[in-house]
Amino acid sequence: MFCPECGSTDKKMVGDICIDCFLKEFQLITLPERIEIQICSHCNSKLEEGKWSEENIPEEEIIYRALERNIEIADEVENEIINLEIEQIKGTIADCYVEATGEVRGTRIEETHDCEVKILKTVCPTCSKIQSGYYETVIQFRADSREIKNEEYAKADEIVERTLIKQSSNDKLAYCPQIAKLKEGYDYYIGSFKTGKKVAENLKEEFGGIIKESPRLISEDKSTGKGLYRIWISLRIPEFEIDDFIRYEGKIIKVTSIGKNSVVGVEISADKKHNIPMKNMENIELVKKSSEIETTTIISKSPQFLQILDPIDYSAVDLDMDERYEDLNVGDEIKLIRIENNIYLLI
Ligand SMILES: [Zn+2]
Numbered sequence: 001m002f003c004p005e006c007g008s009t010d011k012k013m014v015g016d017i018c019i020d021c022f023l024k025e026f027q028l029i030t031l032p033e034r035i036e037i038q039i040c041s042h043c044n045s046k047l048e049e050g051k052w053s054e055e056n057i058p059e060e061e062i063i064y065r066a067l068e069r070n071i072e073i074a075d076e077v078e079n080e081i082i083n084l085e086i087e088q089i090k091g092t093i094a095d096c097y098v099e100a101t102g103e104v105r106g107t108r109i110e111e112t113h114d115c116e117v118k119i120l121k122t123v124c125p126t127c128s129k130i131q132s133g134y135y136e137t138v139i140q141f142r143a144d145s146r147e148i149k150n151e152e153y154a155k156a157d158e159i160v161e162r163t164l165i166k167q168s169s170n171d172k173l174a175y176c177p178q179i180a181k182l183k184e185g186y187d188y189y190i191g192s193f194k195t196g197k198k199v200a201e202n203l204k205e206e207f208g209g210i211i212k213e214s215p216r217l218i219s220e221d222k223s224t225g226k227g228l229y230r231i232w233i234s235l236r237i238p239e240f241e242i243d244d245f246i247r248y249e250g251k252i253i254k255v256t257s258i259g260k261n262s263v264v265g266v267e268i269s270a271d272k273k274h275n276i277p278m279k280n281m282e283n284i285e286l287v288k289k290s291s292e293i294e295t296t297t298i299i300s301k302s303p304q305f306l307q308i309l310d311p312i313d314y315s316a317v318d319l320d321m322d323e324r325y326e327d328l329n330v331g332d333e334i335k336l337i338r339i340e341n342n343i344y345l346l347i
C-alpha cells in the first residue's frame with residue numbers, strides 16, 4: 001500500500017496512511033496549556049462547578065489534582081504511565097511538566113507537555129462567614145435560682161470545646177466566635193445550629209436541667225419571603241446538686257446523681273431509691289444543701305428510742321426506734337440533717 005504522506009509502500013497502514021505517519025500525528029494525551037483554579041486562601045477549599053470542596057489540602061496537591069482532572073487520554077492508548085511534575089511555583093503560577101508514555105497499536109510512544117496552573121486566591125462563603133463572626137445559635141448556660149460556680153463554668157467551657165473539635169470534622173461552622181460572660185451565666189455563640197444543638201445536649205448530659213429553644217427572626221429575604229432565624233437555646237441546670245436534699249411528691253430525697261434525663265436519689269426516712277424524670281425539674285424543691293449536714297453523738301439507746309445530742313443547743317432528742325438504727329451504738333458519731341424541725345439521721 002502507498003502512503004500519501006511519506007510515499008513509503010512497505011509499511012503497515014492505519015486507515016489511509018502508514019503507521020509511522022499515524023504515530024507522528026498521534027497525541028497520547030491532551031491538556032490545556034493553562035488551567036485556572038480558585039481556592040480559598042483560608043481553608044484551601046477549591047471552587048469547582050460552582051461548589052466549594054476539599055478543604056485543607058496542600059497547595060501542591062491541589063495543583064496535581066487540577067492537572068489530573070484536565071488530562072484526557074486518547075481511547076487507543078494502552079498501559080499508559082503519566083508523570084506530573086511541578087517545575088516551579090512563582091507567586092500564584094505553577095509551571096508544570098507532564099510526561100506521558102503509552103502503547104498505541106503495539107508501539108510505545110512518549111510525549112511531553114507544558115502546562116501553567118494559575119491559582120486564584122479568594123475567600124469561600126464559609127470562611128467569609130467565620131471572618132465576619134457569623135453565628136446561628138446562642139447557648140445560654142444558666143442555673144435555676146442560683147449562681148453558677150466557677151468549676152461549673154470551667155467544666156462547661158471544656159464540654160463546648162470538646163464538642164466543637166468533634167463536630168468540626170463534618171461541620172465547618174463548628175466554632176465559637178464569642179462567649180459573653182454575663183452575671184446570670186455564659187452565652188456561647190455557635191456558628192451552626194446543628195453544632196449548637198449538640199453543644200446544648202452535651203452540657204445537659206453533664207449537668208442535667210431543661211433545654212428550651214426560641215427562634216428569633218433576624219431578617220427576611222425580600223425576594224423569597226423566607227426568614228433568617230437565629231436560635232437561642234437555653235439550658236437551665238438544676239438549683240440542687242449531688243448530695244443536696246430535695247422534696248419531690250412530698251418525700252425528702254438525698255440526691256445521688258444528676259443525669260441527662262433523670263435525677264436519682266434516696267429517700268432519707270425510708271432508704272428507698274427514687275428516679276425522677278428531669279422533665280419534672282419544676283416540681284423538685286431544694287430543701288437543704290449538703291453543706292448544712294451536722295454531726296452529733298448517740299447518747300442512749302432503748303428498744304423504743306435512740307437518743308442523740310442536738311448539736312445546736314445540746315439538748316437530748318429522742319428519735320423513734322427504726323430498724324436502720326440497730327447497728328448504732330452509744331458514743332457513735334452520726335450525721336444528721338434538720339428539715340423543718342425534723343431531724344433525720346443519715347445512715
Ligand atoms: Zn507514511
Ligand SMILES: [Zn+2]
Nearest residue numbers: 040043124127
Ligand atoms: Zn474557606
